[in-house]
Amino acid sequence: xxxxxxxxxxxxxxxxxxxxAPGDKDNIPIWLTLLCGIGGVLIGYYVSGALGVDSTDGxxxxxxxxxxxxxxxxxxxxxxxxxxxxxxxx
Numbered sequence: 307x308x309x310x311x312x313x314x315x316x317x318x319x320x321x322x323x324x325x326x327a328p329g330d331k332d333n334i335p336i337w338l339t340l341l342c343g344i345g346g347v348l349i350g351y352y353v354s355g356a357l358g359v360d361s362t363d364g365x366x367x368x369x370x371x372x373x374x375x376x377x378x379x380x381x382x383x384x385x386x387x388x389x390x391x392x393x394x395x396x
Contacts, residue, residue, distance in 0.1 A: 312351060316344030319370075319377045326378040334385050342384050346377025 320343015350373030359368050 316347035319343040319347050324381050338384050342380035343377045347373045350376045
């Protein structure tokens with residue numbers, strides 16, 4: 307059941323990562339943004355575990371901050387690699 311929670315949270319984190327990412331990040335499709343969010347949550351979950359962030363009874367704020375930052379990085383990378391460019395190449 308925990309993996310389903312992570313996937314749902316990934317959808318939300320993807321949208322938050324898109325809001326946090328600097329620059330023109332509206333040039334990638336929404337499905338790719340959500341995929342970056344899921345990736346950010348899954349990678350953030352394992353990175354925070356490797357850094358020794360212990361799970362608590364409440365909300366693991368450090369784990370979620372790491373996930374949002376990683377999702378923002380993935381959104382920026384996806385925008386750079388696959389974004390639709392409106393400028394003509396000269």
